[in-house]
Amino acid sequence: MKSRQEQRPEGRMTMTRRRSLLAVAGLGAAALALPSTLARAATATGAIATDRAATATGAATGRPRPIDLPAPTVRRPVGTVALHLVDRTRQDPFAPAPGPRELMVQLWYPALGTAGHPRAPYTTARVAAVIETDLPLNPGTIGALRPTARTGTPAAPGALPLLLLGHGRKGGRSNCTALAEELAAHGYLVAAIDHTYDAAAVEFPDGRLVRSALSDAPEDWDAAERKEIAARVGDLRFVATELTTGPASRRPGVPCADPRRIGVLGHSMGGSAAAEAVRQDDRFAAGLDLDGGLFGSPVAELGLDRPFLLLTSLADHDTWARWREHQRGWGRQLRLGGAGHLGFTDLPHAAGPGELAAHLPADVYAELLGTIAPGRATELTRAYTRAHFDRFLRGRPSALLDGPTSRYPEIEFRWSHDR
Numbered sequence: 001m002k003s004r005q006e007q008r009p010e011g012r013m014t015m016t017r018r019r020s021l022l023a024v025a026g027l028g029a030a031a032l033a034l035p036s037t038l039a040r041a042a043t044a045t046g047a048i049a050t051d052r053a054a055t056a057t058g059a060a061t062g063r064p065r066p067i068d069l070p071a072p073t074v075r076r077p078v079g080t081v082a083l084h085l086v087d088r089t090r091q092d093p094f095a096p097a098p099g100p101r102e103l104m105v106q107l108w109y110p111a112l113g114t115a116g117h118p119r120a121p122y123t124t125a126r127v128a129a130v131i132e133t134d135l136p137l138n139p140g141t142i143g144a145l146r147p148t149a150r151t152g153t154p155a156a157p158g159a160l161p162l163l164l165l166g167h168g169r170k171g172g173r174s175n176c177t178a179l180a181e182e183l184a185a186h187g188y189l190v191a192a193i194d195h196t197y198d199a200a201a202v203e204f205p206d207g208r209l210v211r212s213a214l215s216d217a218p219e220d221w222d223a224a225e226r227k228e229i230a231a232r233v234g235d236l237r238f239v240a241t242e243l244t245t246g247p248a249s250r251r252p253g254v255p256c257a258d259p260r261r262i263g264v265l266g267h268s269m270g271g272s273a274a275a276e277a278v279r280q281d282d283r284f285a286a287g288l289d290l291d292g293g294l295f296g297s298p299v300a301e302l303g304l305d306r307p308f309l310l311l312t313s314l315a316d317h318d319t320w321a322r323w324r325e326h327q328r329g330w331g332r333q334l335r336l337g338g339a340g341h342l343g344f345t346d347l348p349h350a351a352g353p354g355e356l357a358a359h360l361p362a363d364v365y366a367e368l369l370g371t372i373a374p375g376r377a378t379e380l381t382r383a384y385t386r387a388h389f390d391r392f393l394r395g396r397p398s399a400l401l402d403g404p405t406s407r408y409p410e411i412e413f414r415w416s417h418d419r
Contacts, residue, residue, distance in 0.1 A: 063144075066146045067145045072182045074185050076110055077113055077150065078108055078153075079184075080107060080120045080152075081107050083104070083254070085104075085242055094198070103238075105173070105239055106174065106180075107189065108180045108189075109190070110185065110187055111154060111156060119151075122174055123174040127174075127203050130200050131172070131200055131201070135356060142350060144353065145350055156187075159256045161262070164191050164262070164277075165179075165266060166232060166236065166264075166265070167199060171200065172200055172202075177346055178346050179382055179385060182386065183386060193239055198228060225295040228269065229272060230296075232276075233273055237281055245259060261285065261394070262283050263286045263288070263393050264277045266288075266289065267345055269292055270290070270292065275289055278304050279299055279302065284306070285307075286388065287309075291341055293319045294322075302326055304329050307329050307391075309331070310333040311384055312414075313341055313370060316414070320333060331416070332401060332417070333414040335412040336381070337411070339370045339410075341367065343369060343370045343372060344377070349378075351365075356369075380408055380410060387400040388401065
């Protein structure tokens with residue numbers, strides 16, 4: 001295995017640097033990966049995005065054409081609903097004034113049918129505008145993304161295995177919609193959380209729009225990471241309780257979650273939080289990290305006693321190497337060749353239509369998006385995520401996790417540990 005110094009040349013932006021796996025953590029944070037002069041240049045390109053929008057879409061009205069996310073691989077209806085939850089046992093650590101922690105949570109679930117229910121929007125118009133400006137993308141690009149799920153459809157009966165899904169730093173709950181819909185179509189209840197004051201923007205039912213309060217360059221990264229991970233883990237544990245035994249589980253229209261089958265996963269910093277949540281809470285039977293450095297917790301030094309999968313774009317990272325030395329439960333690190341850090345999210349499907357490549361330096365774009373086709377990246381992420389949780393939440397072993405396969409030659413088994 002190559003050393004960190006051998007993996008990428010020194011002097012260029014590389015996600016082997018300790019903080020970069022946090023800096024380019026979500027759909028709203030691409031510019032944070034750049035040196036300050038490049039970040040200013042990328043932001044400036046957003047000023048010409050409006051003029052390019054009509055040309056890029058080819059639509060006479062100037063509205064982008066719809067961008068359909070990949071449909072689930074099984075023809076089963078998927079429903080979705082948003083929940084506003086308030087944790088009155090915790091004070092929000094980031095809010096400017098004292099108050100309980102408030103969250104928006106998006107549920108995806110297998111539905112009985114979709115007749116009479118509208119197709120769900122990707123996110124709200126105001127949140128979409130924030131994402132498009134931050135990246136930057138042509139205006140209207142995020143709003144043009146079309147999920148498969150229908151809003152408010154009745155859920156399939158029975159207790160469903162629950163998967164808690166976390167976004168990257170300054171990302172948002174819609175970032176991995178294609179993955180969530182796939183898991184829901186295969187029988188999971190997926191709960192994606194907007195981590196308030198961390199997410200790029202959160203819109204609440206009363207119309208409040210809460211922007212991220214996180215510093216792009218905190219004086220003490222270690223302290224910032226610990227605070228952010230602690231808040232995220234608190235959110236994950238609260239939502240798990242709400243959906244299994246708490247008041248939210250008794251709301252009309254909320255699917256039934258099985259308290260004995262709970263998994264947790266996330267992208268980038270969401271993956272870091274997933275690992276720490278598994279360490280802290282015995283209810284979480286298995287975890288998965290989509291390309292996140294294991295910052296903000298002692299997981300890298302202590303390992304985990306339950307199954308954990310790393311699906312990465314990089315060959316290695318110092319926190320992953322330390323985790324491998326201490327992992328006690330089943331573990332895998334699989335590398336998706338050709339992937340960029342944001343290739344595990346929905347962004348690749350919007351990048352082309354939104355002309356992201358025109359707004360970012362070529363090397364930055366390559367770091368973020370990689371070279372793999374968007375549809376293929378989604379297919380691989382879905383397949384290995386589903387195989388992992390099927391094995392450890394539903395007792396359905398898959399050969400995908402046992403070794404390389406000619407079906408998915410892009411997947412490299414970097415490390416395996418069987419308990």
